[in-house]
Amino acid sequence: MKLNVKLLTGLILSHLVNEVIGSDSGIDEDNSIDADSNSIGNAIVEQQLNVEQVYNSEKDDSSSVEILNEINDIAEDLIEIVDEGDHTENETTKIQEKSRPIQFYSDFGKFHNEEYLEIKPLKGNNVLFSFNFAVNSTTELYPEQDSTLHYDVFSKSLGSIMSSTNTRELHLRFGHGWYDAEFNGKLANNGETSGGTGVELWASIESQDKEKAKQEWKKLANYLSGMFCASFNFIDSSISSYPVNLFRHDHSLLENISLKDSLFDIRSALPREPVCTENLTPFLKLLPTKGKAGISTLLSGNKVFNAEWSSMSVDVVTHCTDYENCQYIMTQTINLILNVPKILERNEMPIPKPIPGSKLRCDTSKVFDAYNCFPLPPSAESHYDLIDLFGKVIEGGSLIASSPSKVCIDVDLNNYQIEFLTLAPVFTYKSEGKICMILESDAEYNIRLNTNDSGQVENVESPPIFASRSLSGFSQDNGGFRLDVYNPSDEDMDLIIFETLPWFVRLYLHSMTLTLTSEANQILKICQVNDPLISDYIKEIVYNPAIDREAPTHFELLVKLPAHTKMKLSFDFDKAMLLYAEYPPDANHGFELEPAIFALIDKDTRKVNYIMRTTTSLLTLPTPDFSMPYNVIIFTATVMSVLFGSLFNLMIKKTVTEEEFEKVAAQSFISKIKAKIFGIFNC
Template sequence: MHRASVWICLACLFTPTLGLYRGENYKEDLRIQPLRDGRVSTTFSFVTVLEGAVPRNPKVLGQPDESQHYALFPLTLGQILREYAITELHLTLNAGKWNYDNWGHPPEAGVSTGAELWAWMGTSELSTVDERWSGLRNALSGLFCASLGSLDSRRTTSPTVAFPLSGSTPPFGLHELRHASLPSENVCTENLTPFLKLLPCKSHAGLAALLNPQKVFDADWHGMAIHVIWKEDVGVELKLTLQAVFNPVRTSAGKRRDWNLQSLFDRSIERSCPVASSSSVTVIIPEEKNHQITPKIPAHVDGLAVYDFSSSSNFTSPSNIAMYWPNEHSFQYPLPPLLSLTPLSVKRTIHGTTQTRGVLSVSVTNNSPQEVSAGYLEMMPALLTLWMHTLKVEINSQIRSDLLSGLKYHPPSPQSSGRLSPSMLQAVLTIPPKSTLKISMEVNKAFLKYTEHPPDAMRGWDLPGAVFFPLPQSTNDASSGHGWERIYTPPLLVDLPTPDFSMPYNVIILSCTLMTLIFGSVFNLLTRKWVVVEIQE
């Protein structure tokens, strides 16, 4: 730790030499927003840009690649991107449930529970997209210490409409999408440590010094994401984000919603990252006027309080940004009913009285006064079979088939590995204003071999959440006005037909007992000798 501090001090002395990092730019930002339920949303954003860089053409994978010399861009991730010719990459690791109604849309749309990975790759005759997808999953699994290797063909789909290219399309060949999710993946310190190693200053300086794992993983919701996007006029952009929703009311003794950097992260910003071109903390000022913020700034521009922590600013000592409500004795939670902060509210359940059949129900509420059109995507593993002839769309207990269009369904298909691919259901929903649309369909639950069940078979199986997304080039006033992105429903826990795993144990015990009795009796008969022993008086 002392050695790292010495190197950072030396780097600060040579701050004017930032011109040596030609073609690379790094900036960081922290966004803090007090929420109406007393919680505090924090979003860290670390962006590194390789100016003028172009993704590798997959048609030249057999040829030697150009040398990779990075000063700010992480070499470990850059080698993976070049090895498998990745044009665009998105990886998210989240824990918890994002509350859209009370927290609004997140700054980063990817808030699905567990792990979600999707990538765009160009086609090539030298190496197929599926082969490179397998190598990418295993490489990222080792880099971030996550179970991404489990995202095999049983969980991989290609929903191109819901997950389009975020950047530009390279001129070489066609591109294909691969998407997979693992809702049962847990997020822990083993994932945060390699995440921080991708930053130029690691966690020794800059805003990343606030990332205390004991505090971050104690939040009500937390997640990290890695985005690699190619923009034609900019280059390759790497964006690392970490989101967390803290609850100061729960952790404070007086049940107050006051917060500061020290109370949220148990750390403060002691030094700036010398290679960051910009480093700022942005606090979104709440609409209510009975609050105070320190340090005070001359003016709040557009409801934002911006603090500059870059090395070029006057930042020289530790700073602790704080917001408090002096006239509030204790925080009073707002009483329902509360207006939703998002145009759509979604609920999704699966119910049934048996382990073989059930009903999947989805309820979508349009909170806006305008009609909303949204895409609906279900990606179900082969554990469940959707019976499309039972699909019903209802509003106020009246069947409205005209509100569902563009229905596409891909049933599970056998793969070369002998496994079944997941099913994919995609449709366009039209929700009238101030109404609730209900979708229901019957499902069948698969019978698995006893060797295919996980160790905790009685717990059940996690199913990925459904995705609602705005339609491309949508002219809907509600969607364009709110600027909403993808909405993820929480995952479902389904109870499949499970064998009684205690029976093999009982059979083994009974068999061993019988074998012991039989073997012991036969062994005694064969080896014991009967002799007459005379006992003298």
């Protein structure tokens, strides 16, 4: 007869639970698996989770360790029997009689891959979803030309790009939408995985000198342009900067070896780049599951980019213990904020239509009839699940991983109810105040959240700083901008302000003015750049002026911001004239300036504790009349055609009288033929 694998595994797991766990571990000995029960398949996974709990709690027990180490041996025997096809009941009995435990065969621990999803309700019926993935692979720092590298679950294409361009660190950011820090609170992962609007790229390249590093940088940008379907190929020296304090490589990753050449840190950004599904698809292809299993099955372009705000990041670093033992460590993250009422409304009405009168929520305490309705505020009740928000469920956990996939929900259990909707046994636990669920099977997982008061959100942590940037002035040839930053804490802060402006924005550093105000908007101090007191607040200035069409304006400020204080930095700049061909097709729209970056650093180590980006700024430049050349061409061509026609007729034609014309016309060949034809008919 055909071997029932679930039955066989259930019998052996039953023996394992009674042999290893017993009643001393909080599990009833009578909770064995009946071979004739229809629910044996579901009981297997439940018993497996119990075994793992006991194993984790009794790692010091040598007897338990020895028994659990025999699991793989029994798994191999089971696989051999399954591969043989048909078997007898005696073979099943032999396996059952072995007094050794077994658990499900899986690849957990074989591949270096992890994934984690965090769900966090925010104010205003918004929900934050943070998808986190981590993959690493072994490599060599200086492989030979004809050597073969094995990447395991790491992307071979990305590994080849980094190897061919001598890139030791690579960081990508894709941003879409606007993040409201006052409303949504602190950025996920302290802003380390969040980007500004558009795309951002920085890397550490090993090279002999700066010129060769530029060549490798250009090559890297072209490779990534094709890989991620983005406009990285437009990156050149005119928009590339060399960071000094921020976006530097991690020295601790390569501290055990001596590099052959120097490392050059280069950064660039494209704030006009639209982020869409074309960028998400290559992102998913980097994952071992390719978006077909695990938490990545929720990700689809029509949902991710319909979010209020979304950010994608790819970070790859090289960690070496020696030249032949190195690792590519890649972390991928997608953070997005979804507005629940908007998504539910879009699900109900994909094509926007007026709300039917029967569904209007009117304030009956005011004038209310067939023609008047004062709407009530949105309902505080909220009920939604993954299908409502993403149109799909999680298609099981990732089986190619070092540990099972997990989903954590950061909510107040006094206000929210969580339902785990799945056919598989659910294993949950608490971690740092969050409710987490382990995805160990290939079953479908759905999560539903219910609350009667969605406005009561207590777990939203306020960001440590608030910052913004704005433009001033209305002239066509000059202007200014201001940077505002607020410290709401009780301690002084050290900040790094990082700014890169295009070459046609000619910044005047001597025009910098610093203004300190209290929380009550009372002016405390105003300092000019040449004022000695300004050194109390600006500790360091890194400034690289722009070079026309060759390098951007780049400056970094190390600022000390007092507690409960607002700081305003203002600058003046001139607008350079561009060549006709340097304007984009929509020149009247303006030019996007990449976001300013504010980083909160540790006072001693200068390690970044929190980083944020402002929104992009729209700069208008004097725009030429692009229609003028076409008007001139059309007018000139018209005049020339009229004059040419008249002159041409005068040059090749002769003026004769009417009598001469008739005489000549009568002698023409055509006239003679006509005369003969008319003569025939007249006869």
